[in-house]
Amino acid sequence: MEVGFLGLGIMGKAMALNLLRHGFKVTVWNRTLSKCEELVEHGASIGETPAAVVKKCKYTIAMLSDPSAALSVVFSKDGVLEQICEGKGYIDMSTVDADTSSKIYEAIEKKGGYFLEAPVSGSKKPAEDGQLVILAAGEKALYEAAIPAFDVMGKKSFFLGKVGNGAKMKLVVNMIMGSMMNAFSEGLVLADRSGLSQQTLLDVLDLGGIANPMFRQKGPAMIQNSYAPAFPLKHQQKDMRLALALGDENAVSMPVAAAANEAFKKARSLELGDLDFSAVYEAVKGSKSPA
Ligand SMILES: NC(=O)C1=CN([C@@H]2O[C@H](COP(=O)(O)OP(=O)(O)OC[C@H]3O[C@@H](n4cnc5c(N)ncnc54)[C@H](OP(=O)(O)O)[C@@H]3O)[C@@H](O)[C@H]2O)C=CC1
């Protein structure tokens, strides 16, 4: 199966590599074209533009930073829309809001193409290990055609119905995750300032009813003030912002998420946006920058 892949950041690179490893023919494009070279070493071809990739491939996957990147890759000059046509499918796996996804869907449908949104749960390591959770919605026939690729990239795929449902599900999940990360950070600070061992707190948490992979994986690095980016903080703050907008639309009061968003914004103002989202711990501590 030949697929196109647009966007080779932390996630896109790992996902495209998995496809190559499993025998897919992959044509890649990235805004910073030099990032394609590593994929070429693993057998990928390069498309000079998103339009060139779509022209060559029946199915094209995108994994881009945010709504503005997702829209730009489709609607700009040399974008996806120039070559999408009947018989071709476009699968956007970026985390965006339902409105962005719908705009892309409508434009692609007008040209006779198929569209599926398919944001993912799981981070850098699950992407490398093909263990993502895929939250797809849109054209069912395209979902079925994409299952061989989803099976390589993920451990479980959900088909959630009409376009927008995948985006919304992803934002709800990340809203919960961002709020949990803030509560966890406050707990680490409180333990430390009240004279307790943070490592003992991690041990206690891991044995109880709120044990979870995020505390287990991020906690030891956080207490060492180490935040190598798996999920960049700027993207988590984007997701909190989009989830709060979804709350606005549906008149859902979310004071916990709103407070968490403020902490992520504060962390961005401290120039921690490119670090892992666990660096919000620095903002909660009140640091000027990571120690
Ligand atoms: N990291 C994670 O753990 C997870 C991330 N996600 C979501 O997946 C998406 C990608 O995340 P991640 O890989 O971490 O992000 P990165 O920041 O590592 O990569 C972002 C990608 O988007 C591209 N890009 C940014 N702006 C534009 C633009 N205007 N036009 C074209 N391309 C653009 C970048 O290109 P360039 O290289 O040129 O900058 C890069 O390829 C995001 O929506 C994120 O929220 C979902 C689940 C987990």
Ligand SMILES: O=CCCC(=O)O
């Ligand atoms: O969107 C990013 C999700 C990161 C994760 O699920 O660990």
